[in-house]
Amino acid sequence: MLLWRNVVSNFLTLAIALLVVLGGVVTWAKQQYEEPGPLAQGICLQVESGAKFRDISEELRAKGAISSAYIFRAGADYAGKADKLKVGSYLIKPYAPMEGIVEQLTIGGPSTCGTELNYRIGVNGQQMILREIDPATGQYVEAAKFDPKAETAPEGFAADVAKADTRLRVTLAEGATSWQVVEALKSADFLTGEVKEIPAEGTLSPDSYEIKRGAKREDLLADMAARQAIALATAWENRAEGLPYKTPEEALVMASIVEKETGVAAERPAVASVFLNRIARGMKLQTDPTVIYGVTKGQGALGRGLRQSELRKATPYNTYVIDGLPPTPICNPGTAAIEAALHPEATDYLYFVADGTGGHVFAETLEAHNANVARWRAIESQSSGN
Known part of the structure; x- marks a missing residue:
């Protein structure tokens, strides 16, 4: 009887020891699965149609992204994701944990690498x-x-x-x-x-x-x-007060002119103010891009300067001849130009001309504008070597 008790006691002790060891192994494996991985530099991983989780885990281990292919697969299996591998190209970031990589490879969505x-x-x-x-x-x-x-x-x-x-x-x-x-x-x-x-x-x-x-x-x-x-629609709903547009479409026409007149984002509200100030004073817009659109019909660049005959010819888009806005936009303006047309800067500007740096210089009077034009022509003359 004593011998039997010793055998039972030793068995229980061994079983408890094994459980303790097993628990330690499980805890260690869980830490390996959840903690940052060994990858020091990002890699691209291609998951093709029909790829097996085992093959992917071995490739990740070979590339140094994970420390154990077995733990990687076991963790994915425990999470119920071992059979949810998605086709794609994936950027595996440095020190990505196994848990995060499994999530990345099974959630799908747009490829992040390639x-x-x-x-x-x-x-x-x-x-x-x-x-x-x-x-x-x-x-x-x-x-x-x-x-x-x-x-x-x-x-x-x-x-x-x-x-x-x-x-x-x-x-x-x-x-x-x-x-x-x-x-x-x-x-x-x-x-x-x-x-x-x-x-x-x-x-x-x-x-x-x-x-x-x-x-x-x-x-x-x-x-x-x-x-x-x-x-x-969003910009029109939140437009500034006191603007002369009767419809959103008129605002879009103005936005297209602003878009064509400057490529400098910060200038757009000021450019819009010039044209709105001219409308308020009954002045013609006198903007070359509308005339060019009337000549080309929007079918490519003009490729030359405007002729005097084109500036004098009465067309719906010749703003040197017509009053107010042309009948349609002259291009597809971006959101910033639309915002500028509906939230113009508060200025008294009536003129602007290129300043030689890619932007423009603005003026409130014709006298100041003529001086700015003279400076611009001098810059043009110097750049052409004349």
Whole structure:
């Protein structure tokens, strides 16, 4: 009987010891799963269709992102996520814990690493810009850039764009016309469908649009129009008091003029004030961009200076001849220009001219303006070497 008691006692002691050890192992493993990992520099991890959690865990261990593939899999299994791996390219940040990596690989969403094609539609042309994430910094690095209408794509460009994980983006710059936008979208072979009608001028929002391969051009244009409608409605609802616009559409016309007159964001409210002050005094707007639009119909840049005959010719867009605003916008203005048109600076300015630095100098009187023009012409003369 005594021997039996000793055997039972030793067994219980051993069992308790094993439980203590097991508890310690579990606690240690839990800490390994939740604490910062060993990765000293970020890496890109590609999860392809059909990938297995075991293979991914071994790849992460081989790249130094986790200390144990077994603990990684066990933790994912305990969390019920071992079978929820999502396809994509993932930027694994330095010292990311296993728990965080599992969450990242199973929650899905847009890829955070790899290649991005940004098709930029500007006033003077288009650019295909291919960028790749540098895992070490987490920042995009430009890999290639070209004009699809004037240049041949660099070697390997098409293959990079065709990758399943390459993100596609269309960026519309402020000041492009609707005709320019439609023409540019026709050159984007990752889009589909025909555009039946050019959207009304001014109704497209300059912004950046992430799209899926094969998206319809008309759907993208509809998204641009929806964003512009929201921007205009919001700004109109919160507009300053005492403005002469009868409708939001008139404010959009003014915003398009402001957009074309200056590329300096801080100047936009002052530029808007000049035109509103001129309207208040019954003066003509006398702005070249509207005349140019009347000549080109928004179909590309003029490519030369305006002729005296064009400045004298009566057209709906010649603000040297007509009173007030032209009948439509002359480009697609950005939100900042819309805000400037509806929240102009309080000034007495009636004139402005380039100052030689990319901005403008403003004046309240014709005498001061003429002096500013003389200075600008002297700057032009010096720069041309005359």
